[in-house]
Amino acid sequence: MNEIKVSFPGGKRVDAEYKGFVIKTDQPIHQGGEASAPAPFDLFLVSLATCSGIYVLSFCQMRNIPTEELSIIMRMERDEAKKRIGKFILDIKLPAEFPEKYRNAVIKAVNGCAVKVYLQDPPEFEVLTSKP
Numbered sequence: 001m002n003e004i005k006v007s008f009p010g011g012k013r014v015d016a017e018y019k020g021f022v023i024k025t026d027q028p029i030h031q032g033g034e035a036s037a038p039a040p041f042d043l044f045l046v047s048l049a050t051c052s053g054i055y056v057l058s059f060c061q062m063r064n065i066p067t068e069e070l071s072i073i074m075r076m077e078r079d080e081a082k083k084r085i086g087k088f089i090l091d092i093k094l095p096a097e098f099p100e101k102y103r104n105a106v107i108k109a110v111n112g113c114a115v116k117v118y119l120q121d122p123p124e125f126e127v128l129t130s131k132p
Helices: 040-062 100-110 114-120
Strands: 005-010 013-018 021-025 071-079 084-093
Touching: 021 040, 040 071, 040 084, 040 100, 040 114, 084 100
Parallel strands: none
Antiparallel strands: 005 013, 013 021, 071 084
């Protein structure tokens, strides 16, 4: 079982230790934080965008397609009824020399992004409390 250890270094900061890395988070100033690091939800959004990115990058690298002009713009549309994000739009900016025959295949590659897959078929959550 993989574990992530969460600690609270002060203020509204929350850090996570995972695989030898410390991921720091903080809340925005308007939520009582110091904005010294991304908010946890920001990291969630970035994980979706960068996960999609690695799938696109790998797709192009495996086919020797230049990646200098390659990028992804992720936009979010708000669902006002639910008061949260209702739609993610991943716009893959392909380089001029990107072969047309791969256009649908690169979209299919992004659809394999692990973060996206987990969002579409989420695991169950169990929340426990314990004392040392």
